[in-house]
Amino acid sequence: MKIEENKYKRLPNTHSFGLYTGFDNIGRTSLFVKLSKKPSFTTSSKYLIFEYNKRHDGLWALTVSIAEQQYVDVFNKLVADLVNTVCGINNSLVAERMFIQRFIAWKTLFEKEVTSMLDFSKIVGLAGELYFLSEFMFAKYGIVNSLNAWSGPLGADKDFSINDTWFEVKTKSLKKDTIHLNSNSQLISNNLGYLTIISYEKSSLANSNSTNLLDLYYKISNLIESQSLQLEFDRKLMNLNFIPDEKYKEINLVFHQIDFFEVNKEFPQLPNIEFEKVIKNIEYNLFLPELKQFKVEV
Structure with a gap:
């Protein structure tokens, strides 16, 4: 599926490595990023849906969408944390590496948070x-x-x-x-x-x-x-x-x-x-x- 970039807006404080939020091609709240190489975390789950394709400039476009809108609060916290992770990093490749490391950890936390509750x-x-x-x-x-x-x-x-x-x-x-x-x-x-x-x-x-x-x-x-x-x-x-x-x-x-x-x-x-x-x-x-x-x- 081709990702339509005009449906996304770049988030503040993501100058060296752009994070964008908006809606995917079927209207799901999602995150959009451009990566230097094909992402390894491409297996969708019950809660997060991954779509990716190679762009004309050689970069990889990745969207991460929520399966249901009821997860939007958890998703927004994921995005805020990822922005905080790359904020202030001037080197785009370093920022991309930090993003991937944090996102892999957050994938597990996201699924845990939408199903669990503090005692x-x-x-x-x-x-x-x-x-x-x-x-x-x-x-x-x-x-x-x-x-x-x-x-x-x-x-x-x-x-x-x-x-x-x-x-x-x-x-x-x-x-x-x-x-x-x-x-x-x-x-x-x-x-x-x-x-x-x-x-x-x-x-x-x-x-x-x-x-x-x-x-x-x-x-x-x-x-x-x-x-x-x-x-x-x-x-x-x-x-x-x-x-x-x-x-x-x-x-x-x-x-x-x-x-x-x-x-x-x-x-x-x-x-x-x-x-x-x-x-x-x-x-x-x-x-x-x-x-x-x-x-x-x-």
Whole structure:
């Protein structure tokens, strides 16, 4: 099938190696690229359809289309990630090689993402962090600084680190009195910080006070004005294996108060112990009613 290039528009920041999006010859949302040699990943799947042909200039034209429009959100995240991969690379052959490496990895991730879903505890935890971003961080620090401060998805010990302080966010059921810490390093710092507790209860989409992970994602995305910041936000979410999908509207929550507990020298925590090189993966629970003296307004 001959690929009609006039149905595609070149994406910004793809100067040395062009990435184009549009619709293929039968109207499916797709990605179009020109490659220096015949692509090796030409086997279509249930979710992604590949079409390719050799051009008059000797290059190979490749389109990657989604089998069904319901996968468009996942596809858009794939495209944004591929743009981020080639952005800033001036050598076209190097950019092409980086694109191919990333795309091969993304093929598998795409198929995984359209069929899988985060489990309930991860949905609640991520929703709590996005709620904290939109309801507290944005007002106090601004959108750009707040999103840059969100370092948990990058593997940092603290969820948010900004200026000389930090916030470790835990989301718990309204009826629960304990929170779980995954390691003894989550609350250890030379700087004063805050254990931040967000309480929730399960609800339904019919409750006007409820929200869900997908709605929180779009609420934040609609406030982001910079494309580069949106790409970074999406990349952090992909590190957590979240890609926007309608299935995340199934779990709805009502969030209640945000409580802050000042983590100072007197705050109960497990210190760095003598055998820290031998004893690993220390986990423990904190009983919140016994932490009232550390509760503060921020």
